[in-house]
Amino acid sequence: MNLKEILTSVKDTDDLLIGSGVIENCASLFRKHWPGKNGLIVADSNTWAAGGERLGTLLDGEGIFLLPPLIFGVPPLLHADYTGVELIINQVVNPRDTILIAVGSGTINDLVKRASFELNQEYLCFGTAASMDGYCSSGAALARDGLKQTLACPAPKVIVADTDILKTAPGASSAAGYGDLASKLTAGADWIIADFTGDDPIDESVWNIVQPRLGVWLAEPAKLRAGNPDVLAAVFEGLNFSGLAMQVLGRSRAASGAEHLFSHIWEMSGHLGADGNPVSHGFQVSLGILCVTALMEEVFRLKAHEIDIEQALRQYPSWDSRVLEIESFMGCFPSYTEYFDICREKYLSRDELQIKLSRLKEGWEELKSNVWKKLPHYSEMKSMLELAGCPVSPGDINLDRATALSTYRKAQCMRNRYTILDLAYELGILDRCVGRIDRNQLYLN
Ligand SMILES: [Zn+2]
Structure with a gap:
């Protein structure tokens, strides 16, 4: 269109x-x-x-x-x-x-x-x-x-x-816009995943408003930082096309994936920057993008034959245990009980989980290749954001690494919109992946 x-x-x-x-x-x-x-x-x-x-x-x-x-x-x-x-x-x-x-x-x-x-x-x-x-x-x-x-x-x-x-x-505001626009990369990867699992099929016409043009809009981060008017126009256009895509779809899936959940958690926690002011949306999202890209790398490191369905089924909690889990992650927020309903909606029976994981295992290599066709790898994503002047480590938004790492489990409880967080959770590897991200100093540093 x-x-x-x-x-x-x-x-x-x-x-x-x-x-x-x-x-x-x-x-x-x-x-x-x-x-x-x-x-x-x-x-x-x-x-x-x-x-x-x-x-x-x-x-x-x-x-x-x-x-x-x-x-x-x-x-x-x-x-x-x-x-x-x-x-x-x-x-x-x-x-x-x-x-x-x-x-x-x-x-x-x-x-x-x-x-x-x-x-x-x-x-x-x-x-x-x-x-x-x-x-x-x-x-x-x-x-x-x-x-x-x-x-x-x-x-x-x-x-x-x-x-x-x-x-x-101010340069920081264009950088924040670049971060919010770059989030359509991880949001797109999340939509590919949700489409594959059948949780949220891609709407092709909405997809085509944003995704095929992203490469052009995001191509010149250094020139954006230098205030080049053509690049500013491209980023402004990209941001507005993303808004229009949400208008067409009637919901924010077109422009928001797991990276936005990280930002929402930090915002709900009342997190402030080093200057005592709230951190801009785009800057929070920039760090969210890197958290999510690191997780994508760790999840898709898995080979199809390594997907252990029996183990995942054993690990998947009963609903009573799930409630305790949600309480432990979200209990810090005053309205945490609302997350019981959200998580209940995406809670699967054993049979449902088994069928879903079998399908995933069958199509794993195809899914992996579709995601990496869309998403730059961590080092490339980091350098794009860095060139634009976006934060690339937790410290850049006054967050410590442990707090950033503790956000994965919270973000997974936050919304009934299928993302890489849910995929990792259902595969039973979310904690393992976060542990590997923690141990790998290339990530979030
Ligand atoms: Zn946003």
């Missing part, structure tokens, strides 16, 4: 425009979608300076009436918190005639996304950093009543990113 075909097959987003100088096209896009409506720019003090102010001048010059902008900074401070949504809503006097314009990346976009939904309006997102794939995904990750959750809301109607502005964003 080309971009036009993708945009016609998603329900929320109609226009995605990326390039040098495309800030000039915003007025005509605004008029095309919302003729006669007023605009209200929501930015933070950085994104206002980076492009918000200029966008305002351009829209005003083209005769679009703008309400006074809402600029988060000092004060009100910008937090991924529902109170920001209320602040925005309070600013809108006449919701029927006002279209919000988000100027920023993750948090600004999430706040405006949810506020627009509550105001029953579409919105325009003007992206200022190629930092994550959430621009055109539905849902906003915001804390409400102290609890981080994904609040329902549609993706933006229009997304614009001017590479002249993307290149002024």
